Amino acid sequence: MQASQASSRLGQSRTSIGTPAAPRAERFRLTGPSVRLDPRIYAVRKDIADIALADRVFAPHYAEAEQARVAVPSVALREGPSDDARAVSQLLFGEGFAVIDSEGGWAWGYGLHDHYVGYLPAAVLGDMGAEPDHVVRAASALVFADADIKSPVVATLPMGSRFAATAEGAFLRAENGFIHSRHAGAIAAAEQDVVAVAERLLGQPYRWGGRGGDGVDCSGLVQTAFALCGLAVPRDTDQQAEAIGEEIADGAALRRGDLIFFPGHVGLMADGETLVHANAHWMAVVREPLADVIARLQPEHEKPVLSRRRVLP
Template identity: 60%
Template sequence: MTGRSIALDRRVNAIRGDLADVALAGRYFAPHYSCPQALSLRFPRTAIRSKADPESTAVSELLHGELFQAIDVAGGWAWGYSAHDHYVGYVPVSLLGVPLQPTHVVTVPAALVFAEANIKSAEQARLPMGSRVAGEVEGNFLKTGSGFIHLRHLSAMDAVESDPVSIAERLTGAPYLWGGRSSDGVDCSGLVQLCLSLCGVAAPRDTDQQMAALGEEIEPGGELRRGDIIFFPGHVGFMADGEKLIHANAHWMQVTTEPLADVVKRLEDGHALPVLARRRISL
């Protein structure tokens, strides 16, 4: 490669001082390049961290069955990116395994994995909403390699929903967690990404990325409706109707529905523009 490297967003481009994704070889100079290796998370969920350190900041989260493209493995950590949104970071390599070919996805706040096809059998695991699983249907259950999951907690991978707000409403009360993308803990953009994904819409991870990529701007003065996405400085949520917003927020530390006017009022003192954009997605 000749010439200067271009500036790339390191949140979604795997670049380190010593190494980069081979896919960037024609655009970014690095001492070494490596081909990603696809692996699946075999644990219910794990944080994607900014450093190879369990105490470092969580930048996102990987859910059961999701793919992680590992570019480097060292010291018990895999460095790479999540396949669904290309978000870069570190995950414990011990939690990753052979790529899963998922057949179903968890669409309720949590699905239990039972030892047998019997709700009275021992609980083996608890998988959060958005988890991918693979198996064969046996009666009212999906038989997986680690146990049985009731079909009422799942949808087929090729089935999509049409109302992201109804999905968000299922998560009412879920705790706010920086970097979270699951019913066990979720942040504002993680909630939007998760709900849209179950409706077949691939959304970026962070609020600024989502504001740049999602939907069409609602005309000034236009009435809001269910499913509209409202962007604030460093925050995002769905309109539950023409007046109320459902969002994962650090004010209430959970997923809540409240008047949009209340959210705007909290932001007015610190921001000249408390609302940055109003977008509508056609599903």
């Protein structure tokens, strides 16, 4: 499908095809069949779609994404505009969010780091502000009112939170307070050991859809750990299995950093025999023998291990 003209803006939020164009907007015409896209990573609903997808899908309305940044320590990304809707992921402080639609106090769009689509409360978003250049590397980081560990704590940020800062002694001065330099570092200085990053979250509760804010799920642990090592990976286990790394040959020994994919689950090898993973069995991030995990899955799955993949050389 092709768009005869590209529009830089279709009204403030929505413009219906076939209605008079809003001021400064161009009308366009679509031809050809609509393409089926994965709704997890493409912002398409029955009533509206991202204008960037106008060359692939038909929709009654299109909207240009408006970028915002998460201004709270963490927020669940949900499948519907309700606190009762199932969480599908989580965004962390300083991460970007592309708003496609906003109504009833809820913003619908996608995270800029992985394009994952969902709803979050519009009130948690702020303007883009300064581009983050630092990231929380510890399991969590305290934000102090002053550059003094005895000063009041004004917030706690989870691993992976991003912020702009300048050095001030042993602290990093951010917009909303001071973070000790032992808890965070420059984004440009990527870490080298993905397993060591994941192990900082040992003991953290298992949380469906979590990426480190008060809990983490299996693919969220993998995504967060690789992100701190400078490698962007998709959000869900099936996406990760298809998009990253290379299949390890049958019979080849496993090593630190290898990914093991199970039905609906993923973990990282700490060594040739030990898996680090966030799991609902222990309801926590744990280290345990890979053989124990396989034995636990065998009664329910004919093939407990679906794939073994090596991401790092």
